[in-house]
Amino acid sequence: MEAGFRELKTQGSREVHESLVLDKAGNRIPVEIRSFAVYDGSRFLRTFSIVRDIREVKNLQNQLIHSSRLAAIGEISACIAHDITNPLAVIKLYLDLLQTQLQDLAAHDPAGAAGLDDSVNNLAKSAGKIEKLCLHLREFSRSRETTMEAVDLRGVINDALFMVSNKLDRGGVAVTKQFPEDLPLVRGNASQLEQVFMNLFSNACDAMQGRTPSLLSINLVPVFGGNRADGGGVEVRVTDNGSGMPATVRDQMFLPFFTTKPKGEGTGLGLTISRNIIRRHGGEIRGESEEGKGTVFHVTLPPWTPQAGPE
Ligand SMILES: Nc1ncnc2c1ncn2[C@@H]1O[C@H](COP(=O)(O)OP(=O)(O)O)[C@@H](O)[C@H]1O
Ligand SMILES: [Mg+2]
Structure with missing residues (x-):
């Protein structure tokens, strides 16, 4: 405050600046302050300030930042879902291959094949889940139209x-x-x-x-x-x-x-x-x-x- 007053006295006015004031309940209220010095001839008399409550402006600014960030996240997740789809297709291809190879193995070593079969099935289940998630994410971000x-x-x-x-x-x-x-x-x-x-x-x-x-x-x-x-x-x-x-x-x-x-x-x-x-x-x-x-x-x-x- 003191620095502000000093500047004001010497320069006659100050740049508009933002600050925080406390209300009765102790809440911090963002404000915008415009200050002027009042002179009698060349003698400094007092200062004059206009303090504007800018809560609403601040809220709007934050909301705007937030919603554009959300939109960006939506777009990014659709891209990621898309990028995951290709390597996932390769994984699924090899899983299919593994499953057929396991069938061959089962003819010679049924116990060994059964053990591996469980693991491969679990892998396939998880891969299926990833695929479904990606599909959903892409549909989700694409669906702007409202067909009923x-x-x-x-x-x-x-x-x-x-x-x-x-x-x-x-x-x-x-x-x-x-x-x-x-x-x-x-x-x-x-x-x-x-x-x-x-x-x-x-x-x-x-x-x-x-x-x-x-x-x-x-x-x-x-x-x-x-x-x-x-x-x-x-x-x-x-x-x-x-x-x-x-x-x-x-x-x-x-x-x-x-x-x-x-x-x-x-x-x-x-x-x-x-x-x-x-x-x-x-x-x-x-x-x-x-x-x-x-x-x-x-x-x-x-x-x-x-x-x-x-x-
Ligand atoms: N099932 C619920 N139980 C308790 N509070 C809830 C419930 N659903 C919503 N709310 C309240 O409503 C608020 C707004 O919900 P929402 O619009 O979904 O926004 P967000 O989940 O991002 O906070 C939540 O922050 C929470 O306080
Ligand atoms: Mg919610």
Whole structure:
């Protein structure tokens, strides 16, 4: 401050500069300060400053940086997925070869072949998983168009679970699914819906960190008769026994960039994007939660009606 005043007295004004001030509660507020010196003739009288609260500007700047970084990450992962595909094809080719060679070996040394067979099968399984992940990542980043088709939510949810399976495994999450046999199809875009459920599962997993047991349950329920005429469709309920949300969080959870997670972990965009997607589908998403009591998200989607046809 003293250095600033000295400069001000000698030069008459100072460059606009940014600083932090504390509010009553002790929060740091970013401000922009413009200062001028007031003279009586050549005698310095006092200083005059305009202090502007620039919280909003700062927030917007940070959000912009964050979202462009996210977009970059999306593009990079699609590229990486693409680059992995070629060497992976070679690995799979040799695995096939190994498998045929093992069949030959089995004729001479059945015990030895059986031991190797297990290892090779495990390798093939993992390679298959990598392939599926890459395929998904590429589709995911490519799918900007929103063509609506008849979608079986069971497949969408299984794919979404597959995409976050590593995270769920690491968190020791037990997943239960209740899928009825005769579920109506919904009208939707599978890869966008997958994005919604991936986010819900991933949020649930975050909220259940450190909880034993961590329970995630997914229920699919036809609403009414499951046809459009009676206002029905399919409801997906995603229930976790995690931390739950206090009212302040619950009220803000759908706001863009609202997150309670540490920097670098949460983007605060998951639920915002999810709600946009669900609304574009003509559906609804809402969350019920109480602090310490876990959370249930309800996603309702309109049914597929053949006469409406694909878009
Ligand atoms: N299942 C859940 N349990 C508890 N809190 C949740 C749950 N889902 C979302 N939230 C809260 O809503 C916030 C916003 O979620 P989201 O938009 O997905 O952004 P992010 O996951 O990046 O924080 C989270 O930071 C969290 O506080
Ligand atoms: Mg999220």
